Amino acid sequence: MTTLRTPGPTVGVVGGGQLGRMLAEAAAPLGVEVIVLDPTPDCPAAPVAREQIVAEFDDEAAIRDLATRADVLTFEIELADQQVLDRVSEETGTPVHPDPATLETIHDKLVQKRELEAAGVPVPPFRTVEDADDVRAAIDDYGAPVMLKARTGGYDGRGNVPVESKADAEAALESVAGPAMVESFVDFEREVSVIAVKGDDEIATFPIGENVHEDEILRETIVPARSNEAVTERAHAVARDVLEVMDGRGVYGIEFFEAPDGEVLLNEIAPRPHNSGHWTIEGAQTSQFEQHVRAVLGWPLGSTALRSPTVMTNLLGDVEEERPAQLSDLDEILETPGANLHWYGKRAARPLRKMGHVTVTGRDDEGVDELLERAVSLRESVTFE
Template identity: 80%
Template sequence: MTTLETPGPTVGVVGGGQLGRMLAEAASPLGVDLIVLDPTPDCPAATVARDQIVADFDDEEGIRELADRSDVLTFEIELADQTVLERVGEETGTPVHPKPATLETIHDKLVQKRELADAGVPVPPFREVEDADDVRDAIDDVRDAIDDYGAPVMLKARTGGYDGRGNVPVESKADAEDALESVAGPAMVEAFVDFEREVSVIAVKGDGELATFPLGENVHEDEILRETIVPARSGETATERAYEVARDVLSVMEGRGVYGIELFETGEGEILLNEIAPRPHNSGHWTIEGAQSSQFEQHVRAVLGWPLGSTELRSPTALANLLADVEETRNARLRNVDRVLETPGAHLHWYGKREARPGRKMGHVTVSGRDDDATVEELLEIARDVEDAVTFRD
């Protein structure tokens, strides 16, 4: 076994948003440096990473410089170019994790669903669509496939959409054309699942190791993640099934790292895959305070081939995202921060974004169990109260 030393190696990250920022925060105590590549000068990760290369996510010259200065490459955004990453990795000898092949699968949601379905992973009924007639036919197909489904269905952009973007509910056949225009590109239709709850497994693929964090329960509004509570209020059977599905998903993915696996839990306890992110995920931010080691530390360990840390729960935890409550773009300034700081068990995470745009994720608040009797419902109420108190408005 290789003896590890600190200060350690350098990890090059394509993307310098909030995920890159939190990766750098987690890497620093391990003696690991981060260099990020991002087209936005002074991006959110720049203040905590060792350096930033200002270049587009598909800029081969910039990614080659990143590889030359790093011991391993990874990414924190799906807009990274898999072809460029693969070529640069091969030519420079710098390993890339997760593998570019996994990124290629993830980039196209239709390809993703087909590969996972072929591997036996349970997914909602889906089909490719090219025009409004296809969308209308898909509604009929879904009705035939599952008696209780039908309209609405979810129209999804096959590429480019992430974090809820590019997902449009189609309420009726009359809405097909407008929905397709809003997606503006290759699309697929998926059955709208009448779920009991949305859950997620943050899973880690290491060097011969697999690990999963406790199951999280998520609340979305307008396709944007607003809240997460851990542990999820799922029964034992559904929870174990969620872990089984997550492990099946990992068997399809290539390369080390953290994978955010979003799932639907139906009223009958069935678990269906929603989407996969081959990177740390918003629904795993709770791990910073709530778990023995965070998803960000785990990602750094995994891509380097280091031993993984413990994923055990420290205490029940609730998370509330801080979205910019403004009507137009303005300088980012969060007010009433004292409400977070004076609340026992509450933790503020600021993402370092300079502009507050309507609905933009600017940070998050977690509230961890302050005693053994605290329930996730009580913690969620505290998180909501704190989130309601802070504002980006004057």
């Protein structure tokens, strides 16, 4: 086994948003330096990374420059161009993790679902659609409503349109504006996720989290999830099956629907640290961000054990239009034992934009319902000026 030393290597990250920022924060104590590439000057990750290369996510020359300065490349945004990453890796010899082939699978939700279904991963019934007649045919087969999804692009619910009736099919398809697929609507008990890590020769999974969404945007993650033991074991087993389909080391955010019969149906996968895993910074022995750094470097993974019951709540821009971002009335968060504020350093607040999060940890004998109530109260105590 190779002897690991610190100061250690440099990780090049395509993307410098909040995930890049938290990756750099997690890398620093390990003696690992981070360089980010992002088109926004002074991006959120810039204050904590060693350096920022200002360039578009598909700028091949800039990514090649990044590769020559790093020991390994990774990405924190799916807008990274898999073909560019492949070429740069081949030319420079700098590995990319997760593998760009995984990005190619993830980019197209229809391709993603087909590959996972072929591997035996449980997914909701789905099909491709070319026109409104295909949407109406899906309603005939699956019943209303159905969920229309843009095959590419889209995040935080953008590109996902519930279709309540055949009369809505044409308008829904126009709103997606591009290649689309349709899924049967799942009448789920709750939405859950597993943050899973693929290391050099090991796989680890964090405790299952329960996700609360509103307008398709994550509001809270509750850990442990209010699921029974059978569902928890099933979610971890399916998450491991998902990682068998994915190529390359790193953290994967795997979202599920928990059906009334206890089955878990895969919703979507992110081949990177995920918003529903932010609770791990305070709530787990090793955060998802440190795990990602360890994994892409081929280092041993850390423990995923739960430190304490934890609830994470997102701080979303409560503004009607874009304006400079400044968060006020922080006293209650800072004065509350077990509460932790994370501000992402974004310059502009936009409606429902993720600006930061608050994590609330509790005692082992404290119920998550009480923690959830406390977290929501703290979130509602702050305002954007």
